[in-house]
Amino acid sequence: MSERRPAPTVGQVVLGKRLQELREAAGLKREEAAKVLRVAPATVRRMEMAEVALKIPYVQVLLETYGVPQEEAETFVSLAEEANQPGWWQRYHDVLPDWFSLYVSLEGAARLIRSYEPHFVPGLLQTEDYARAVMEAGTIGQQGSEAVERHVSLRMERQRLLERADPPHLWVIIDETVLRRPICERPEVMRDQLDRLLEAAERDRVTLQVAEFASGPHPGTYAPFSLFRFAEPELPDMVFTEYLTGALYLDSRQEVSAHLEVLDHITAHAASGRRTKKILQEYRERY
Numbered sequence: 001m002s003e004r005r006p007a008p009t010v011g012q013v014v015l016g017k018r019l020q021e022l023r024e025a026a027g028l029k030r031e032e033a034a035k036v037l038r039v040a041p042a043t044v045r046r047m048e049m050a051e052v053a054l055k056i057p058y059v060q061v062l063l064e065t066y067g068v069p070q071e072e073a074e075t076f077v078s079l080a081e082e083a084n085q086p087g088w089w090q091r092y093h094d095v096l097p098d099w100f101s102l103y104v105s106l107e108g109a110a111r112l113i114r115s116y117e118p119h120f121v122p123g124l125l126q127t128e129d130y131a132r133a134v135m136e137a138g139t140i141g142q143q144g145s146e147a148v149e150r151h152v153s154l155r156m157e158r159q160r161l162l163e164r165a166d167p168p169h170l171w172v173i174i175d176e177t178v179l180r181r182p183i184c185e186r187p188e189v190m191r192d193q194l195d196r197l198l199e200a201a202e203r204d205r206v207t208l209q210v211a212e213f214a215s216g217p218h219p220g221t222y223a224p225f226s227l228f229r230f231a232e233p234e235l236p237d238m239v240f241t242e243y244l245t246g247a248l249y250l251d252s253r254q255e256v257s258a259h260l261e262v263l264d265h266i267t268a269h270a271a272s273g274r275r276t277k278k279i280l281q282e283y284r285e286r287y
Helices: 010-025 030-037 041-048 056-065 070-083 088-092 098-109 128-137 139-143 145-163 176-180 187-200 253-269 273-286
Strands: 110-117 169-175 206-211 225-230 238-243 246-250
Touching (some): 010 070, 010 098, 030 041, 030 056, 041 056, 056 070, 098 225, 098 238, 128 187, 139 145, 169 176, 169 253, 176 206, 176 273, 187 206, 187 273, 206 253, 225 253, 246 253
Parallel strands (some): 110 169
Antiparallel strands (some): 110 225, 225 238, 238 246
């Protein structure tokens, strides 16, 4: 049986979906594909759902069974070998929950990241001191200072994607609550964080908006969530939403469309880019 991995990479998600499409195009059921491999149907399902690594000998047999031309099959196998390589974030396996590993992979592969955050500054825009204060205030803080520092280090490492030559477009809407709630007793932490947000607001590939109290309630007030869009046509838009002990990854057209509609609604009613900079500056002067 294929070996389990802590969490799938984006490449595994893409290729798993492609394997399913090729099987269906060949008119085969999972049970029939499994019979060719002499494995349980669950093994085929796990490969297609990216629940396990793509075992190369199995992939080669399946591609031949599905009638995939040799040149295309060789390319697929090369991509599968690359997709099976662990991402840089696996260095943080001691503190990185399995359910969040996929998020980091999606984040690094996305061309567009749209987020709504009602509680904290998004991780990609946090200063080190702000991130540390967030960790210390939550359940991670109960694990001790060493765990906190590992999480802070991971968060700072994630931010490197914004420094790439061709970074994703980060489009963030933060609730005004984020600016009003002190993150810790030291006012300089919020001052520095607001400086970071003002700096980010000047970047070409960053769009930052504040959902003001004055604009009233909106349909996104339930929880924070992020929407990822990719350059790869094989990978549909995906939505991530987090809860206390885990997260949900949504890729059905209906669910993604619902979240996209909410994002568009919040965007239309949130402060403009120019107004957002003014709001940030006003809060900066309060700390």
